[in-house]
Amino acid sequence: MAPSPQVQDFPLLPEVFREGLTLGLISREEVVLWADRIIAETDEPDYFFIEVSLSHDVNGLIEVLNKYVKPTYNPICDRVLLGLVYHRQPIDDVEEVEKVATMIGFMSSWDRLTSFEDNTIYEFGDYYLFYYPDLKLLQAELRNFLAIYKAFTLENYTQWVDINLQVLQLLKEEEIRVNAVNASFRKACAKKEKKRKLKLYLKKAGVLVLLLAFFILMIALFDDGATKHFTWYFILGYFCVRAGYEWWKRRKKIMKYVRW
Structure with missing residues (x-):
């Protein structure tokens, strides 16, 4: 033997x-x-x-x-465990993805991994902040991320060092892809916010124009040319514009709480 x-x-x-x-x-x-x-x-x-x-x-x-067994604090161990999650957990069942995400979030010692891995795992651990209620998106992201580690198994432990080099390359590629998607998302959000602000500005301008038109109409109907009357109309117009602006701010604040 x-x-x-x-x-x-x-x-x-x-x-x-x-x-x-x-x-x-x-x-x-x-x-x-x-x-x-x-x-x-x-x-x-x-x-x-x-x-x-x-x-x-x-x-x-x-x-x-x-x-x-003394701990080695080797990141390969953590990546092997992620590979086991890929092979042994029901990530293809959308009703079970919350359980899988929670398991990944509870795994310890992720500070040994890259910052990209740490950030991704953090998002899975707090999936209810980043993904809920879209569990299908969570499922897709879990599958994409865990597939990076699928080459790791318990049977090929003698090859783990070489597999880890391949995994590091896959992580770089995935990080580039995710950064590109995030950049596109931020650009789309910025464009949407710009349109929202423009729409809000036009609404405010429209209210002011209406108030000004009302003020001019009042002058045209009732002013007899006296300076005293014109002064009163000016004061009335100012307060109308001011009241309209305050009403707009109050309405905007109320709508904000309603959305929450």
Whole structure:
């Protein structure tokens, strides 16, 4: 039989096991099966594998992993977990996407990832602010993002370093795409806001023109040419314009609260 392997002979894999068990992405049975295979193939298996095999439940298995496995803080572990979410969570079911988004939001130690990954994961964690109630959009964005990590599996752990390089390239491409979409969205919003302001300005101008027309009509109908009358008409016109402006501001404020 082959010489007995040690925990360090499986870089990152036991750490992924521990985090995956905590998140419910990996079952105790598959970790035990992994340890049992190693035990069967070696003359004197390391006691770590025996303890894993003899664990009675998930909590006991996590305790064994905590005792033997030191955290590496390697971002590859986080990306493997995202790959497992892609393969093992129901992202194709729109009724389950909230659960998936919440799971991603609860994953810890995302500060090891790129700022683009951190920001995207933050938005998924607070999906009700960024996506709700459009769950189909949330589903599409989840699928696009998690698909970046789909090459990661538990079976190809010896290739994780090379896969990670490919994933980094895909992340750069996705960041460029997202930035382009956001820039287009901001441009469209700015254009819409400009039209809104112009429309508001025209409405205000229309109100002032109507008030001025009313003022001129009053002068034409009742003014006998006396300066005193003209002064009173001017004062009346000023207060009419002022009252119209205050009414407009009050109406705008009320409509703002109504929208909320």
